Amino acid sequence: MKRCLNNVMVSLMATLMMVMSIQLPYAHAAMVSTEQILEKQQTDRQRDTVIAFLNRAEVQQELQQQGVSPDEAKLRVASLNNDEVEMLAGKIDALPAGGFVGTLIGAAVFLFVVLLITDILGFTDVFPFVHPAR
Template sequence: MEQLRRLTQPVAHLVVLGILALSLHLPAANAAMVGTEAVVSATQAQQDRERLAQTISRADVQQQLVARGVDPAQVQARLQSLTDEEVQTLAANMDQLPAGGDALGVLVFIFLVLLFTDIMGFTNVFPFVKHPQR
């Protein structure tokens, strides 16, 4: 009888551990159909990512990045870390933005600088600014 108890004790421990292991909740694997939109979106995002990578790898773009103190390798790493939606937005904006930047903003800035210097009395550019008599 004593020998039977010694044999049943390790078996009882194994049974308890087995029941505990089976009672753990593991999420079930789900399979679903992949829609056409998801496939097309993923393909478009990959194409946009490749186009941006090609643009960044051009010699003239890399020269401009280095001239502005930006490491091209860091730009490439950040490009790889973008989500698909961010890549698509960036590619769409790149197609729509003017190549030389916004000239209107530069003109307004120059006008404001000249106006400010004219008001301060450093220049005499605008006739509508009244200057104090010297």
């Protein structure tokens, strides 16, 4: 019995020593600079800008017309690296505020003003409320 107990104890100790000798990776700690934190925050803001753009109704409608699910597009944005997100957010920021609708309204106002001026000068007769200067 004593011999059996010794064998069990020796086996247990040998197993314990093997488990303790396994090399576990150590945690690596380093200082984080302010620039790294600011860069991470800026990238997060840019990623949020792109996601907010994708959440707009007209963008989602256009994505669906192109055959892309809005959720799939958001997953693709999440998988972009920092440089790609920065480039995409820069393009979104460069777009006009009204987009196509703003351009269309601007063109309509410009056309109205041109026709109004030509009506006042007597070259055209488009608007009945304008009396040409003769």
